[in-house]
Amino acid sequence: MKTEREPIDFYFDFLSMYGYFASLRIEELAARHGRTVRWHSMLLGVSVMKTMGLKPLLETPLKGDYVIHDSERYTRRHGLQLHRKVTDPMMDPRAAARGFYWLRRNRPGQESSFARIAFDQYWRQAFDLSASQTVAQIGPALGVDELIFLEGIESETARNDLREAVAASLARGVFGAPFFIVDGEPFWGSDRLDMLDQWLASGGW
Amino acid sequence: MKTEREPIDFYFDFLSMYGYFASLRIEELAARHGRTVRWHSMLLGVSVMKTMGLKPLLETPLKGDYVIHDSERYTRRHGLQLHRKVTDPMMDPRAAARGFYWLRRNRPGQESSFARIAFDQYWRQAFDLSASQTVAQIGPALGVDELIFLEGIESETARNDLREAVAASLARGVFGAPFFIVDGEPFWGSDRLDMLDQWLASGGW
Incomplete structure (x- = not known):
């Protein structure tokens, strides 16, 4: 018998604005199809860029300009008010990723x-979450003591979990963010959410 | 007064399967919005890769595998029967591009x-159109004598026109295929055709 209702694996990097966009829609989309979402924090810069040998998106001639234009168009279209621009200096995403794990x-x-709070703080409110101390301040909103969370973010276990998660994402062929896998089927990019939606509705092609 | 009903600029490379997919849909989409399509043959390998400093898609780790999977999924979904695989050796696209200009x-x-005939011959029928002689054989279907067309494909004027067209596409920020520009608004990728459709329907965001 076919296993039904596997969760949707959702891979993101806090640094990716398109990952942020997808994070705002994926739970609703999944729920409509009776699915849950398994979130995976990953590090595009630390691992994927190295594995793929690509330079950062915004430093890629022509494509960088397009991404700036396209992300601004997306925010207008969806009525988002972001205080961070895609061209602003990036934070170090590792503390937030360790907090996640x-x-x-x-x-x-x-x-x-x-992840939703961290995305919101980074992209909408333009916080810098590079420091473990700043990330730890999210703890109380989740019922986690700030100092216990800080210790966790700095722990060797969290570092290992993050390393293993990044390696596992690469092993599954995840090379960008957002990236979705459902029933073994990969979808890359926030502009593939509609395709994922249609895939789930139709049972696949 | 705003200029209405500007044509949709459609940039493609005969080598791009996603460009081929888009070529099958763009005229119908444009017509629904009372637009015409201005087709532009370009050369991703000769110019854009060099300008952007990227390696060929299929040689990019992880992403290459995804593209193979995704393009096969697209052909299933749209019921296309292609004799060429995205992994097959590529032709030299310059003769076809010169024929176009x-x-x-x-x-x-x-x-x-x-362009539609050349796309069909290359992707659906798996012809190799590297040789000017092969491209010239398309002439009669368009009412053009094969030998006159062959001379044209080999002419200095066609070479210059192609060079200028590629330079002009780069100057407009075109970095991939398919790429669309309508009313100054850029859209990249066959998965953005739905977005382009919505843009035209809504008058933009």
């Missing part, structure tokens, strides 16, 4: 709530 | 019919 291990189920 | 100059209006 500490929660997955120690407060399972809370990590996606954390 | 010779027609634009000498039989204006015929170049898009030529």
Whole structure:
């Protein structure tokens, strides 16, 4: 018998504005098809760029300009008010990613709530979440003591979990963000959410 | 007064399967919005890759595998029967591109019919159109004598027209295929055709 209702694996990087856009839609989309979402924090810069040998998107001639234009168009279209621009200096995303994996291990189920708060703080409110101390301040909103969370973010276990998660994402062929896998089927890019939607509705092609 | 009903500029490379997919849909889409399509043959490998400093798509780790999977999924979904695989050796696209620009100059209006035939021969029928002689054989279907067309494909004027067209596409920020510009608004990728459709329907965001 075919296994039904596998969750949708959703891979993102806090640095990716398109990942942020997708994070705002994926839960609603999944729920419409009776699916849940398994969130995966990854690091495009640290691992994928190296693996693929590509330079950062905004430093790619022509494509960089397009991405700036396209992301601004997306925010207008969806009525988003972002204080961060895609061209603003980027944070170091590792503390936030470690916070995500500490929660997955120690407060399972809370990590996606954390991801949504961190995305919102980074992109809409333009916070800098590079420092573990800043990330730890999200803890109380999730019922996690700030100092315990800080210790977790800095822990060797969280570092290992992040390393393993990034390696696992590469092993599954994830090379960009957002990236979705459902029933073994990969979809790359926020502009493929509609295709994912149609795939789930139709049962695949 | 705003200029209405500007044509949609459609940039493609005969080598791009996604460009081929888009070529099958763009005229119908444009017609629904009372627009015409201005076709532009370009050379991703010769110019854009060099300008952007990127390696060929299929040679990019992880992404290459995704593209193979995704293009096969697209052909299933749209019921296409292609004899060429995206992994098959590529032709040299320059003769076909020169044929396109010779027609634009000498039989204006015929170049898009030529492009559709060349796309069909390359992707669906898996012809190799590297040789000017092979491309010239498309001439009679367009009412153009094969030998006159061959001379045109080999002419200095066609070479210059192609060079200028590629330079002009780069100057407009075109970095991939398919690429569309309508009313100054750029859209990249066959998965943005729906967005282009919505843009035209809504008057933009």
